[in-house]
Amino acid sequence: MTPIYELVSVECYAGYKGEEEPRAIVLEGQRFGVAGILSRERTLDGSSGRLREAWRCRLSDGRVATLELLEPGAWRVSF
Numbered sequence: 059m060t061p062i063y064e065l066v067s068v069e070c071y072a073g074y075k076g077e078e079e080p081r082a083i084v085l086e087g088q089r090f091g092v093a094g095i096l097s098r099e100r101t102l103d104g105s106s107g108r109l110r111e112a113w114r115c116r117l118s119d120g121r122v123a124t125l126e127l128l129e130p131g132a133w134r135v136s137f
Contacts (some may be wrong), residue, residue: 062136080125091118
C-alpha cells in the first residue's frame with residue numbers, strides 16, 4: 059500500500075502566478091528538498107470544475123513522490 063499524506067507542508071517557488079513549482083516538503087517534521095521534477099500534470103476536476111496540478115518529483119533522499127495541489131495551501135503527497 060502506498061502511503062498518502064495530506065497534512066504536509068510544501069515550500070514552492072512563487073512566481074507571478076502563485077505556487078508554481080515545489081522546492082521542498084516537510085513531512086512528519088522532516089524537510090526534504092526537491093532534487094528534480096520528473097513530470098508535471100494539470101487536470102480539470104469534472105465534479106468541482108477546479109484545475110488540479112500534480113508534480114512527480116525526486117526528493118533529496120532519493121525517493122520519488124507525487125505532490126498534488128488540491129487547492130491553495132492544501133497538498134497531498136504520495137509515494
